[in-house]
Amino acid sequence: MKKSEKNEAGIRSPLARDSVLRAAVGLLDESGIDSLSMRALGKRLGVEAMSLYNHVSNKEDLLDGALDLVLEEIAIPAYDGSWKTAMRERAVSARLAFKRHPWASGLLDSRVSSSPARLRYYDAILGVLRQAGFTLPLAARAYSLIDSYVYGFCRQSLNMSASGEDSQDGDSQELRAQDFQAQLPPDSFPHLAEMAALASKEGYDEEGDFEFGLDLILQGLESLL
Amino acid sequence: MKKSEKNEAGIRSPLARDSVLRAAVGLLDESGIDSLSMRALGKRLGVEAMSLYNHVSNKEDLLDGALDLVLEEIAIPAYDGSWKTAMRERAVSARLAFKRHPWASGLLDSRVSSSPARLRYYDAILGVLRQAGFTLPLAARAYSLIDSYVYGFCRQSLNMSASGEDSQDGDSQELRAQDFQAQLPPDSFPHLAEMAALASKEGYDEEGDFEFGLDLILQGLESLL
DNA sequence: AGTAATATGCTTACACTGTAAGTTTACTAC
DNA sequence: GTAGTAAACTTACAGTGTAAGCATATTACT
Numbered sequence: 001m002k003k004s005e006k007n008e009a010g011i012r013s014p015l016a017r018d019s020v021l022r023a024a025v026g027l028l029d030e031s032g033i034d035s036l037s038m039r040a041l042g043k044r045l046g047v048e049a050m051s052l053y054n055h056v057s058n059k060e061d062l063l064d065g066a067l068d069l070v071l072e073e074i075a076i077p078a079y080d081g082s083w084k085t086a087m088r089e090r091a092v093s094a095r096l097a098f099k100r101h102p103w104a105s106g107l108l109d110s111r112v113s114s115s116p117a118r119l120r121y122y123d124a125i126l127g128v129l130r131q132a133g134f135t136l137p138l139a140a141r142a143y144s145l146i147d148s149y150v151y152g153f154c155r156q157s158l159n160m161s162a163s164g165e166d167s168q169d170g171d172s173q174e175l176r177a178q179d180f181q182a183q184l185p186p187d188s189f190p191h192l193a194e195m196a197a198l199a200s201k202e203g204y205d206e207e208g209d210f211e212f213g214l215d216l217i218l219q220g221l222e223s224l225l
Numbered sequence: 226m227k228k229s230e231k232n233e234a235g236i237r238s239p240l241a242r243d244s245v246l247r248a249a250v251g252l253l254d255e256s257g258i259d260s261l262s263m264r265a266l267g268k269r270l271g272v273e274a275m276s277l278y279n280h281v282s283n284k285e286d287l288l289d290g291a292l293d294l295v296l297e298e299i300a301i302p303a304y305d306g307s308w309k310t311a312m313r314e315r316a317v318s319a320r321l322a323f324k325r326h327p328w329a330s331g332l333l334d335s336r337v338s339s340s341p342a343r344l345r346y347y348d349a350i351l352g353v354l355r356q357a358g359f360t361l362p363l364a365a366r367a368y369s370l371i372d373s374y375v376y377g378f379c380r381q382s383l384n385m386s387a388s389g390e391d392s393q394d395g396d397s398q399e400l401r402a403q404d405f406q407a408q409l410p411p412d413s414f415p416h417l418a419e420m421a422a423l424a425s426k427e428g429y430d431e432e433g434d435f436e437f438g439l440d441l442i443l444q445g446l447e448s449l450l
Numbered sequence: 451a452g453t454a455a456t457a458t459g460c461t462t463a464c465a466c467t468g469t470a471a472g473t474t475t476a477c478t479a480c
Numbered sequence: 481g482t483a484g485t486a487a488a489c490t491t492a493c494a495g496t497g498t499a500a501g502c503a504t505a506t507t508a509c510t
Binding site: 038049 | 495496498499
Binding site: 240273 | 486487488489490
């Protein structure tokens with residue numbers, strides 16, 4: 001019996017699926033995907049690992065639920081006359097959510113889920129595009145294109161974060177670029193060396209990169225209307 | 226002593242790093258990332274798991290090496306006057322490689338590597354863009370944009386494959402779309418329902434989707450030159 | 451109030467995982 | 481032939497997810 005889950009009278013403070021999922025998100029945010037085991041989570045909640053199975057079917061179900069909590073943080077755009085603004089807001093929102101929960105994007109593509117929250121989310125995106133005048137096939141393609149880009153960008157930017165203790169400040173990014181530059185054999189990779197020198201001097205503008213790509217895509221789609 | 230690794234005279238056929246990695250790729254291709262354990266791989270090679278550690282430092286090193294083998298399958302474009310053709314070929318080549326090795330793209334973003342093969346690869350891409358007249362900052366952004374899209378697209382298309390036993394023929398894709406449609410509450414998600422009906426009728430043209438996005442991006446980049 | 455049924459937390463156990471540490475075998479160089 | 485080394489094998493451990501059974505708390509019914 002865990003004291004943290006029982007008061008003096010011996011009453012259990014019951015787990016619920018939601019609290020299990022929220023604790024999982026907390027643990028994932030703090031220590032990443034590899035730190036999540038049923039035992040670690042159980043310990044965090046003051047119960048034994050097997051108790052979690054009263055609330056989630058298995059670890060996969062747990063991860064699905066945790067992911068859904070993150071997806072709920074992504075703004076569902078309302079169409080207010082500008083589909084580009086709506087899609088931009090949603091893309092930025094998604095990127096921020098994935099940045100807050102770096103583990104989440106890695107789960108997105110390895111699970112197929114038809115939870116109501118996700119269906120609502122997809123429907124709303126399609127709705128914005130349809131209202132803006134996209135044909136159904138074009139709406140589907142636009143959606144796929146934007147999503148692929150946003151998602152791919154987020155995944156790739158994790159690569160950079162992972163190489164430097166998750167530090168996001170400019171100093172450590174400059175240090176990284178300098179380290180990288182120092183590692184390069186002088187003449188083998190001229191273009192890479194060039195780019196590393198630029199990054200070393202000016203720093204890496206991740207947000208600028210993201211916006212650049214997003215704008216280009218949105219403009220390209222607009223030209224098809 | 227494993228018979229498969231010894232002939233009658235008791236001579237060991239020695240493992241080498243390359244054969245270890247190739248066997249890993251084979252296992253990953255057949256059965257996916259979750260099937261790869263050191264013991265499973267050792268068994269496949271006719272040795273004990275611990276013997277693998279003479280050739281790879283640890284499991285991470287093994288996965289890095291396996292990924293490098295896949296990346297070597299991606300064409301390094303030569304600049305022959307058309308940067309768009311070069312970038313297209315490379316994007317298509319990457320997509321095909323990831324399609325052949327569905328597990329690979331999932332590894333790409335969780336590991337940071339500076340193997341010579343990868344540096345050569347990145348340098349060649351940047352080289353094409355620079356030769357085409359892209360400024361250095363623009364080349365970096367173009368590269369990031371295209372890569373994010375290609376990578377994100379591949380990851381997302383795995384989502385669809387995963388829901389249907391990796392079957393790629395039209396029949397099972399139509400079945401999936403119909404199943405999906407049947408699951409939708411009638412009026413809750415009108416746009417999704419609409420799209421599911423379309424996919425059910427016409428099938429899912431994944432390659433068309435990919436080309437559409439790629440073309441749009443390449444055209445958008447061209448307009449910046 | 452008492453009791454049966456149910457929900458839920460705990461315990462034991464198992465098969466599996468990566469890999470440390472030590473042992474054995476095969477190979478190489480002298 | 482022998483010493484040294486590379487590499488394969490063995491034993492063991494800590495950790496993983498979770499099946500099955502047990503114990504406890506809660507709820508519903510009479």
